[in-house]
Amino acid sequence: MRTRVRDPRLALALLSLPSLLIAIDISVLGVALPRMAADLRPSPAELLWMNDIYGFMVGGTMITMGAIGDRIGQRRLILYCAAVFAAASAIAAFSTGPWMVIVTRAVMGVAGAAIMPASMALIRQLFPDPKRSVSAMGAYMTCFLVGMAVAPVIGGLMIEYWWWGSVFLLGVPVMLLTLVVAPRLLPEFRAPAAGRLDLRSAALCLASILLVVTALKLVVNSGWSWRPVVVAVVGAALGAVFVRRQNRLDDPLVDLFLLRRPGVARKMWVLFLTALIMGGTSMFWAFYLQSVQGLSPLRAALWLVPSMIAMIVASNLGPWLGRHLPPSRIVLGSLVLMTAGFAAYTVIPPGRSGILLVVVGGALGTAGIGAAFPFLMNDIISHAPPERAGSAASLTQTANEIGIAMGLVVLGSVGTVVYRSRLTESTGHADGSWVDGFSRAADQHDAALLQHVRDAFTSGFRAVGFFCVAVMAIVLVLHVVRSRRPAVATGAQRDG
Structure with missing residues (x-):
């Protein structure tokens, strides 16, 4: 069932507001957590759950919530979950113990997991033309990225002048606005013969x-x-x-036949593998800037700004180029740009000059994924039947979530192996991770050991760069094979 909408652009703007807020909520807790810990005094396990429960529930429930949206209607699901998100945010702001934060953050995670795939499914309905749909996906992604970028600043200001709970109240007015305006601006769409969940x-x-x-x-x-x-x-x-x-x-619950459609499985692998290496390298960024180069958290955060700007610009530039060039060429160029960014990590020099190369590499990598992501997402959702659009969107987002989590493990293991090998060569022994190495050198005030740990970590970072280039080579092969097959099939049809 589908209802008509007067102005798709206003509808897109409304859909982007909750995504902006959800992105802020993902990032802002890192700023608020120290004050929350000092006030609520959680145990180490509770502190871990306070930080991680939101992401756990987003990744764990997204597929189910996407299927629910296909059955009850995407707009209805957004309205229900906006109300739940607003209520949970208000309760979280006045939490009196760690358990209240954990429970409310879990509820917010489930609501956020529903809003994002439902919004993407509606975007596909609002903009049926492929080129306009890609542009809309780019604009939606831009709002999400802006939220991620401004969250630390907004959170820092609110905690500076109010209390830590104020960061959760950001969600209340936005979700209330969604509840009031969505019935007038958003179309409704659900499967005409929805089965039972x-x-x-x-x-x-x-x-x-x-x-x-x-x-x-x-x-x-x-x-x-x-x-x-x-x-x-x-x-x-x-x-x-x-x-x-x-x-x-x-x-x-999930139509796995979608993965058998031409090229869809390969696109999913591209999304998964790029999420894996993007998520994994983010950890090395933080340690390199703060522990190796000795920058303060604020100065390190400022060096991340070029990457965020590059991603925001690319997520809008890519769809604009899509009006003049074939999408497969834009995605190919974007993946090559990502590969060049990861290649920069393989030649990180010692000293301060390494910062510039790492920042340039990060900007190239984020620009590449920013330009390619709207095309890949739109392509997968467009291959799904209209009544399964929510499930398709949730499947891709789940692949991203798991890819990021797995990237931390895989790339962390690669970097640790090389770190220990290099540190053993220079000091004769190595145990634990580089976190232990940096802590030990700081506690002992041993400048020589600190330099050895920094050199060993940088070697591990270079090895991670080589690993990422190898993964990108696989991604490029997947894309090229995927892009050529339809052309071959078309040629065969003409010959016939």
Whole structure:
């Protein structure tokens, strides 16, 4: 069922407001967490859950919420979840204990997981023309990125003049505005013959994703041990049961047939692999600027601004170029740009000059993904039947979430292996991670050890750059093969 809308541009602007807020909410907690910890006095485990629960619930429930939107209507789902998000935000602002923050953040994560895929599905309905749809996706992504960029500044100002709970109140007026205006500006769209939601599939999906992401977080926080391996195996087994069940159901939670459509599986792999290396390198950025170069958190954050600007500009420049050039060429050029950015990490020089090369590499990488992402997302959603648009959008976003989490583990492991090898060569022994190395050198006030740790970490960063270039080579092959196949098929049809 579809309803008409008077002005798609106003509808897009309204859809972008919640995405801006959700992005701010993802990033702002890092600024508020120290004050919250001092006030609420959480245990180490509670502090970890306060920080991570939002991302866990976004990744774990996005597929289910996308399927719900296809069944009850995308606009209706946005309205319901905007109300829930506003209420949870208001309660979180006045939390009296860590458990209140954890519960309300979990609820906000579920609501955010529903709003994003529903918004993307509606964008596809608002702009059926492929070129306009890509431009709309670029504008939507720009709002999300602006939210990520301004969150630390906004959060810092609010905490400076008010209390930590004020950062949660940002969501209340925006979501209330959405509740008032959305029925007038947004179209409604849902599957004309929506089936029942399979609760068993929803439970399997949630449990599988949460267990896999939990295992990855355990590896990042505590290193490899039997515990994360067991958790990952159980999560993967439940995931296999989930996939098997989807193939047997007449009305599955996720239509896996979408992945069999020409080129869709390859696009999903491109999104997953680029999310993996983008998410993994972000960790090295922070340690390189602060621990290796000795910059303060504020100065390090300022060096991140060029990358954010590059991504915002590219996410709008790419769709503009799409009006004049074939999308496959733009995506190819964007992926090559990303590869050049990661190649810069492989030759990081010692000293202050390394900052410039790292910043240039980061700007090239973020510009590449910023230009390619709207095309890739729009292409996947356009391949899905209209009644499954929400599920398709949620599937791609889940691939991104898992890719980022896995990137922290995979690239972190690569960097750790090289770090330990290099530190052993220079000092004769190495145990623990570079975090331990930096802490030990600082505690002992050992300038020589600190320099050895910095050199070893930089070597690990260079190795991560080589790994990313290798992954991008695979991504480029996937894209080129995907782009050529339709042309070959078209030629064969003409010959016939």
